[in-house]
Amino acid sequence: MLSLLFWLMALALFALATRLGRRFGVIPIVSQLLLASIGLPLLMLLWVEPHWQLSGAQLVTPVWLKSLYSLSFALLLGHILSDVIDLRIDRQSLKIAVPSFAVPFVCGLACAVWLLPAQPWLSSLAVGLVFAITAIPVLFLYLRHIDYPPAAARRLVQSAILIDLTCWSLFGLAQGSLNLNSLLLPLAGALLPLLLRGLRIRQPLCYSLSFFALLVVAEHYHLNALIFGVGYLLCMAWLKVPLAMPLKAAWLEALQTHFAVPLILTFGIVQINLHSALNTISALQIAALLLLPMASKLLGNWLGLSWATPSFAGASKWRESLLLNIRGLSEIVFLNLLLQQQLISPALYFALMLMGLIATLLPALAGMNKPPLKSAVTRDKEPLCQ
Numbered sequence: 001m002l003s004l005l006f007w008l009m010a011l012a013l014f015a016l017a018t019r020l021g022r023r024f025g026v027i028p029i030v031s032q033l034l035l036a037s038i039g040l041p042l043l044m045l046l047w048v049e050p051h052w053q054l055s056g057a058q059l060v061t062p063v064w065l066k067s068l069y070s071l072s073f074a075l076l077l078g079h080i081l082s083d084v085i086d087l088r089i090d091r092q093s094l095k096i097a098v099p100s101f102a103v104p105f106v107c108g109l110a111c112a113v114w115l116l117p118a119q120p121w122l123s124s125l126a127v128g129l130v131f132a133i134t135a136i137p138v139l140f141l142y143l144r145h146i147d148y149p150p151a152a153a154r155r156l157v158q159s160a161i162l163i164d165l166t167c168w169s170l171f172g173l174a175q176g177s178l179n180l181n182s183l184l185l186p187l188a189g190a191l192l193p194l195l196l197r198g199l200r201i202r203q204p205l206c207y208s209l210s211f212f213a214l215l216v217v218a219e220h221y222h223l224n225a226l227i228f229g230v231g232y233l234l235c236m237a238w239l240k241v242p243l244a245m246p247l248k249a250a251w252l253e254a255l256q257t258h259f260a261v262p263l264i265l266t267f268g269i270v271q272i273n274l275h276s277a278l279n280t281i282s283a284l285q286i287a288a289l290l291l292l293p294m295a296s297k298l299l300g301n302w303l304g305l306s307w308a309t310p311s312f313a314g315a316s317k318w319r320e321s322l323l324l325n326i327r328g329l330s331e332i333v334f335l336n337l338l339l340q341q342q343l344i345s346p347a348l349y350f351a352l353m354l355m356g357l358i359a360t361l362l363p364a365l366a367g368m369n370k371p372p373l374k375s376a377v378t379r380d381k382e383p384l385c386q
Contacts, residue, residue: 002052002054003054003058003059003061003062003065004062006048006052006054006059007059007065007263007266010040010262010266011258011259011262011263013035013039013043014032014035014258014261014262014265014266015258015262017031017032017034017035017039018031018032018257018258021034026364027138027141027142027145028257028261029135029138029141029261029328029329029360030328030357030360030361030364032261032262032265033265033328033332033353033356033357033360034357035265036265036266036269036353037269037350037353037354037357040265040266040269040270041269041272041274041350044056044269044270044274045274045275055273056270056271056272056273057271059270060267060270060271065267067220068263069263069264069267070216070219070220071216071260072259072260072261072263072264073219073264073333073336073337074212074215074216074218074219074225075212075255075256075260076256076260076261076264076329076333077215077219077225077226077229077333078211078212078215078229079137079245079252079256080136080137080164080329080330080333081168081229081230081233082233082243082245083136083137083157083161083164084161084165084230084233084234084237085233085236085237085242085243086161087158087161087162087165087237088158089158089162090155090158092155092308092309092311093155093158093159093162093308094162095304095307095308096155096156096159096301096304096305096307096308096324097159097160097162097163097166097304098304099300099301099303099304099307100132100134100159100163100297100300100301100303100304100324101132101162101163101166101167101300102132102300103296103297103299103300103303104128104131104132104293104296104297104299104300105128105129105131105132106128106296107128107131107292107293107295107296108127108128108129108130108131108132108292108293108296109124109125109127109128111127111131111288111289111292112124112127112128115284115285115288116285116348120343122174122175122178122343123338123343123344125170125171125174126171126338126343126344127344127348129167129170129171129334130293130331130334130335130338130352131292131293131296131297132163132166132167132297132300133163133164133167133327133330133331133334134159134160134163134164134297134324134325134326134327134330135160135326135327135328135329135330135331135360136157136160136161136164136330137328137329137330138326138327138328138329138330138360139156139157139160139323139324139326139328140153140157142323142326142363143156143157143323146368149311149312151311151312152311152312152315152320155308155311156311156320156323156324159304159324160324164330165230167334168226168229168230169226169227169230171226171334172186172224172226172227172230173227175224175226176224176227183224183227185223185224186218186223186224186225186227186228186231187227187228187231189214189218189228189231189232190227190228190229190230190231190232190234190235191231191235192210192214192232192235193207193232193235193236193239193241194235194239196210197239197241204241204242204243204244205244205246207236207241207243207244208243208244208245208246209246211229211232211233211236211243212246214228214232215228215229222341226337261329261332264332264333264336265332267336268332268335268336268339268349268353269350269353271339271346272346272347272349272350273346274350276346277345277346277347277350278347280345280347281345281347281348281351285351286351289348289351289352289355290351290354290355290358293352293355293359294325294355294358294359294362297324297325297359298321298322298325301320301321301324301325302317302318302321305317305320305321319363319366319368322362322363322366322368323363323368325359325362326359326360326362326363327355327356327357327359327360328356328360331352331353331356332353332356335349335352335353335356
């Protein structure tokens with residue numbers, strides 16, 4: 001009963017934080033990251049653990065909670081991976097994406113090998129990918145929030161899709177290489193769109209419902225959900241079948257904002273014993289994990305943007321470097337995946353969560369709350385991800 005009360009209280013706190021954030025012009029994911037990184041640890045330390053006598057391990061044991069977590073995880077991962085269908089590779093986006101991925105990835109590998117305790121190679125690879133990742137949904141929302149020029153915004157989003165597709169695919173293949181069955185079964189499931197087309201099924205909703213249902217199954221049974229998700233959507237893109245979301249856009253946004261994201265954030269944070277976690281990591285390691293991912297990502301972004309042609313007259317490489325450094329939702333889902341599979345420690349999870357919060361806040365802290373050169377913005381109504 002206390003566990004249920006805690007989760008209801010956590011959802012209410014996230015709803016309150018989101019509402020307060022919107023009143024001050026803050027997008028929901030930033031308010032939620034602030035609460036998860038600061039408010040929830042304090043709640044656990046000062047109230048839940050001493051007065052309720054409940055540990056984080058006890059809070060995540062109910063079977064009903066794990067089922068809800070699988071549904072939420074599949075919904076968010078499916079939403080992030082759905083951008084694969086919108087991928088339109090062009091030379092300029094590729095020029096931005098290559099250094100933007102490679103520089104922080106190499107820095108992350110070096111950090112994992114030289115600064116962190118000895119760990120399996122898959123964990124080191126995962127740290128490198130966390131350094132490189134860009135949050136596609138949050139970037140899209142932020143660009144729309146500041147009314148960024150549509151053509152320039154589209155190019156940044158396409159670059160982010162390339163970066164994240166590389167991250168998700170590399171990790172999925174590396175993970176699958178350790179267990180062939182965990183690679184072959186998801187790959188077989190990813191070919192389902194070809195079977196549906198062979199059966200002359202044309203309704204996009206049928207393909208989409210199958211995608212989300214199998215994603216829940218893959219997560220629940222600890223199969224390789226990344227390989228399945230990427231492969232399935234690539235098949236849909238090849239067949240030119242659009243992804244139809246299972247709910248209306250407004251309902252889906254409300255479900256993600258008020259339920260799925262708070263559940264996933266809380267599920268990860270409450271498992272961290274902050275006292276022991278901070279004792280297992282040095283000040284040098286914390287400083288490196290907070291600064292190096294952002295510094296290397298900004299450098300990679302700047303190199304890529306310098307290699308590509310300017311997105312519009314007067315475009316600032318510094319501003320766009322900060323925008324491509326946004327982490328947010330993609331990193332949350334990735335970190336939770338790593339924590340659940342015990343590929344990273346709770347201390348590393350917490351430090352990288354704080355880094356993601358700071359990186360997502362940087363554009364706003366730098367004063368990027370208004371559109372650049374608004375008089376020069378073309379009123380193009382074409383969708384950003386088209």
